[in-house]
Amino acid sequence: xxxxxxxxxxxxxxxxxQISAALLEQDWVLSQAExxxxxxxxxxxxxxIKEILKTTSIPDSRMPDNISPEAFNEWVEGLAEDCALGDQxxxxxxxxxxxxxxxxxxxxxxxxxxxxxxxxxxxxxxxQHPVLLSIIEDEYDFLAFVRTPDH
Numbered sequence: 001x002x003x004x005x006x007x008x009x010x011x012x013x014x015x016x017x018q019i020s021a022a023l024l025e026q027d028w029v030l031s032q033a034e035x036x037x038x039x040x041x042x043x044x045x046x047x048x049i050k051e052i053l054k055t056t057s058i059p060d061s062r063m064p065d066n067i068s069p070e071a072f073n074e075w076v077e078g079l080a081e082d083c084a085l086g087d088q089x090x091x092x093x094x095x096x097x098x099x100x101x102x103x104x105x106x107x108x109x110x111x112x113x114x115x116x117x118x119x120x121x122x123x124x125x126x127x128q129h130p131v132l133l134s135i136i137e138d139e140y141d142f143l144a145f146v147r148t149p150d151h
Contacts, residue, residue: 013097020098028113033103036090041100045125045132048147052134059136059143069112072142076111076122076135083146085126085133092123102127111135 001009024033038046051057063075079085090102091114105114115122115135122135134145 016095016097019095020093020101023093023101026113028105028110029101029103032088033101035093035098036100036102038099041090041125042130042149044130044149045123048132049123049134052136052145052147057145060146061144062138062141063144065137065141067142072115073109073111075142076133076144077108079135079144079146080124080133083126083131083133084129085124085131086128088127090125090127092125094120100125 020035023029061075061079063072067075087104087107088102089105090100093099093101111122114124121137122133124133125131126133130149132145132147134147136143136145
């Protein structure tokens with residue numbers, strides 16, 4: 001690794017340390033929060049995420065992207081309940097040094113908070129059941145995908 005690459009890595013890590021500390025202070029992150037590495041995530045998760053991101057993937061549910069934050073919360077919370085996500089989840093952060101946040105989420109109001117905290121798509125892995133709930137923002141819709149090791 002060249003000195004400039006090494007410096008870039010250190011700067012990125014420092015920036016992510018600040019972001020990760022701020023994430024832990026968010027209202028939607030309750031107790032028992034900790035960051036986990038990619039190695040600690042079930043092996044089937046990455047292949048399901050790759051499948052979801054294909055343009056040929058068919059969502060399990062969809063909502064228009066102009067819905068209110070309250071309607072977004074209600075929709076995602078209903079999906080989470082339907083797939084037995086539970087209140088102990090691992091959330092993908094899209095950070096290199098802190099890729100996943102393991103935490104307990106509240107009963108309500110957490111989806112829009114989680115989405116706005118790091119922006120973009122939501123990937124939520126249950127720690128209690130083998131299930132992945134993904135919420136992807138498409139051009140005009142939010143797309144929801146529920147995946148398990150076998151589906």
